[in-house]
Amino acid sequence: MKKIAVLGAGYMGSAITFPLAENGFDVNLWGTWLDDNIINSCIKGKHPKLKKLLHKNVNLYHSKDLKKSIIDRNIIFIGISSEGFLPVFKKLLESIKDIKEDYIFFTLTKGFIYHNGKVKQLSSTAKELFEEKFPRKKFKWASVGGPVKAVELADHIPSLSIYGINSSEIKKLAKLFSTDYYRVLTSTDVSGVEICSALKNIYAIAPGICDGLYKSTREGMYHNFNSILFNQGIIEMSKIVYRIVGNKNTVFDLAGIGDLYVTAQSGRNRRLGELIGKKIKPKEAYQMMYDDGEIGEGYNTLNLAIKWLDQLDKNLLKELPLLNSLNNIIFKNYNPDLELKNLVKDYF
Amino acid sequence: MKKIAVLGAGYMGSAITFPLAENGFDVNLWGTWLDDNIINSCIKGKHPKLKKLLHKNVNLYHSKDLKKSIIDRNIIFIGISSEGFLPVFKKLLESIKDIKEDYIFFTLTKGFIYHNGKVKQLSSTAKELFEEKFPRKKFKWASVGGPVKAVELADHIPSLSIYGINSSEIKKLAKLFSTDYYRVLTSTDVSGVEICSALKNIYAIAPGICDGLYKSTREGMYHNFNSILFNQGIIEMSKIVYRIVGNKNTVFDLAGIGDLYVTAQSGRNRRLGELIGKKIKPKEAYQMMYDDGEIGEGYNTLNLAIKWLDQLDKNLLKELPLLNSLNNIIFKNYNPDLELKNLVKDYF
Numbered sequence: 001m002k003k004i005a006v007l008g009a010g011y012m013g014s015a016i017t018f019p020l021a022e023n024g025f026d027v028n029l030w031g032t033w034l035d036d037n038i039i040n041s042c043i044k045g046k047h048p049k050l051k052k053l054l055h056k057n058v059n060l061y062h063s064k065d066l067k068k069s070i071i072d073r074n075i076i077f078i079g080i081s082s083e084g085f086l087p088v089f090k091k092l093l094e095s096i097k098d099i100k101e102d103y104i105f106f107t108l109t110k111g112f113i114y115h116n117g118k119v120k121q122l123s124s125t126a127k128e129l130f131e132e133k134f135p136r137k138k139f140k141w142a143s144v145g146g147p148v149k150a151v152e153l154a155d156h157i158p159s160l161s162i163y164g165i166n167s168s169e170i171k172k173l174a175k176l177f178s179t180d181y182y183r184v185l186t187s188t189d190v191s192g193v194e195i196c197s198a199l200k201n202i203y204a205i206a207p208g209i210c211d212g213l214y215k216s217t218r219e220g221m222y223h224n225f226n227s228i229l230f231n232q233g234i235i236e237m238s239k240i241v242y243r244i245v246g247n248k249n250t251v252f253d254l255a256g257i258g259d260l261y262v263t264a265q266s267g268r269n270r271r272l273g274e275l276i277g278k279k280i281k282p283k284e285a286y287q288m289m290y291d292d293g294e295i296g297e298g299y300n301t302l303n304l305a306i307k308w309l310d311q312l313d314k315n316l317l318k319e320l321p322l323l324n325s326l327n328n329i330i331f332k333n334y335n336p337d338l339e340l341k342n343l344v345k346d347y348f
Numbered sequence: 349m350k351k352i353a354v355l356g357a358g359y360m361g362s363a364i365t366f367p368l369a370e371n372g373f374d375v376n377l378w379g380t381w382l383d384d385n386i387i388n389s390c391i392k393g394k395h396p397k398l399k400k401l402l403h404k405n406v407n408l409y410h411s412k413d414l415k416k417s418i419i420d421r422n423i424i425f426i427g428i429s430s431e432g433f434l435p436v437f438k439k440l441l442e443s444i445k446d447i448k449e450d451y452i453f454f455t456l457t458k459g460f461i462y463h464n465g466k467v468k469q470l471s472s473t474a475k476e477l478f479e480e481k482f483p484r485k486k487f488k489w490a491s492v493g494g495p496v497k498a499v500e501l502a503d504h505i506p507s508l509s510i511y512g513i514n515s516s517e518i519k520k521l522a523k524l525f526s527t528d529y530y531r532v533l534t535s536t537d538v539s540g541v542e543i544c545s546a547l548k549n550i551y552a553i554a555p556g557i558c559d560g561l562y563k564s565t566r567e568g569m570y571h572n573f574n575s576i577l578f579n580q581g582i583i584e585m586s587k588i589v590y591r592i593v594g595n596k597n598t599v600f601d602l603a604g605i606g607d608l609y610v611t612a613q614s615g616r617n618r619r620l621g622e623l624i625g626k627k628i629k630p631k632e633a634y635q636m637m638y639d640d641g642e643i644g645e646g647y648n649t650l651n652l653a654i655k656w657l658d659q660l661d662k663n664l665l666k667e668l669p670l671l672n673s674l675n676n677i678i679f680k681n682y683n684p685d686l687e688l689k690n691l692v693k694d695y696f
Binding site (some may be wrong): 106147148149151152153154157158159160177180181184208218220222223224225226227228230231234235238252253254257258259261265268339340344 | 496497586605607
């Protein structure tokens with residue numbers, strides 16, 4: 001029987017255990033120091049966020065037992081929030097004492113990382129850290145993307161995921177994760193998939209703002225405006241992916257169009273936008289959600305993405321009017337209504 | 349003052365009079381033989397579909413007065429349903445007795461046309477008919493596309509439209525239609541814009557079916573499934589446009605992504621899908637809507653598109669699994685739930 005460890009017992013880490021367990025994997029689910037209560041609940045009964053019992057072949061580990069949870073397994077899913085990724089990944093590398101087989105990382109975490117004074121892609125930071133510790137080993141990595149909401153995955157709603165992979169071995173392995181309702185596709189454009197996963201959390205804020213501005217007065221009748229924002233999100237994502245030598249077609253498919261669609265329809269980043277559209281100050285809106293246990297990841301991702309783009313190419317932001325407007329609205333307190341309307345008026 | 353005629357007093361023909369009139373155009377709005385009651389209502393007060401007064405510089409013409417409505421104007425918007433296009437366009441050509449200036453057609457109608465035993469693109473049929481009657485004249489044409497719902501346009505919701513044009517003169521002219529809330533962009537990919545406009549009415553049925561299947565039981569929690577269908581619609585539209593030597597980038601922008609987004613969120617084709625998802629026989633669903641005065645255009649467009657694709661390339665439909673499934677569901681009474689689920693399971 002194949003063995004696997006999943007790090008992070010929040011929404012996504014826990015949801016991925018469903019197709020894994022149903023495919024006969026022996027799954028160790030480890031919760032971070034923020035997840036101890038989740039693990040406790042799961043031991044007693046339902047997962048408190050997914051509102052479901054996990055499968056029986058999912059073994060539960062508290063935060064203190066990271067080392068135990070990865071004993072005898074070299075296939076590791078990482079489902080940590082972007083803020084938590086670096087400390088967990090470092091701890092993970094410390095816990096791998098005796099490396100015989102290659103380790104393979106499947107990463108559900110989305111976003112950028114601030115590391116050694118620079119904003120970096122998560123995969124490149126992980127590679128750096130891994131190769132520092134294991135200079136003779138191959139770094140095998142998959143960035144998991146595509147339109148999959150965790151609760152729906154756990155509920156067996158038909159879902160497609162796209163994995164950006166850097167080794168053909170992973171392709172074979174990933175096929176073993178597919179079920180009737182969860183299908184894994186692969187792409188060699190690791191960076192493209194990873195960047196789409198991060199950026200879609202930013203761009204989904206825009207239709208959310210539109211909802212906040214108009215839902216109460218217009219009863220949904222502002223689709224023209226919303227569709228411009230959705231479309232522009234895709235266009236800008238394709239420009240950014242192209243700039244980092246990813247493949248534009250990655251954006252014009254599940255990792256981009258599909259994932260932004262699902263994120264724009266519902267979820268935490270759309271909700272953050274809605275609060276901002278209702279004239280709540282962005283920082284307060286983020287905090288309100290945080291206090292409810294919900295993180296609007298796009299907020300922090302936007303902050304890091306702006307810095308990352310500036311490192312990459314000082315002129316790029318000029319070609320990304322929507323990203324620039326979101327930055328103006330969220331970090332410079334510009335009026336969201338005026339800012340978005342001006343965008344439509346002067347766009348192109 | 350620039351003069352313009354708009355043919356068709358339904359949703360879209362009437363809505364376009366708002367930016368035109370506000371830009372100072374003298375607008376003649378002509379209603380077809382199905383629109384006489386609309387014209388009567390507008391003479392007395394509000395437009396019955398848009399629920400608004402039209403602007404004062406919009407002059408109203410009943411169906412019997414087509415010839416009068418185009419006297420002294422060579423810029424003509426056509427906002428007729430696809431079924432009505434051919435008879436109206438023929439009547440229009442008969443009414444143009446004395447052609448001095450070039451005529452310029454802006455066409456809001458979307459779809460395919462059955463003409464002389466073949467299914468054809470609307471623009472090529474119009475060109476054929478025009479050149480038959482005026483062999484020495486240039487055929488100047490714009491296919492109007494992009495994400496614009498008529499009611500929202502009339503209500504000044506920010507909107508972007510993309511016009512596929514075949515002459516640089518039209519580009520200058522189209523700029524005169526823009527307002528603060530309605531912005532016109534142009535593309536030389538006439539066929540691409542036209543085909544996107546038609547196909548999006550078909551592909552928007554799919555998320556509608558998903559709504560019909562799951563809305564009552566899942567309270568919106570089937571976004572993963574919906575996003576696959578949305579994404580696949582775009583992918584297939586890009587394959588079709590590429591096959592007719594259009595530009596894929598037309599699809600990956602307002603004419604494709606933007607317009608499918610708006611159409612998938614709301615409107616008649618989405619509604620047709622919803623009824624089908626609720627297990628109402630497709631033909632009955634179409635008829636129910638028709639009896640309510642609402643035409644689910646995607647139904648007829650699908651029927652014609654399948655024939656058109658077969659004329660074009662007998663193997664193309666194999667690469668279009670969603671289109672094929674929609675055809676199975678709508679014209680062969682396949683089970684919508686099974687058909688769409690199988691698609692996700694075996695897709696790619």
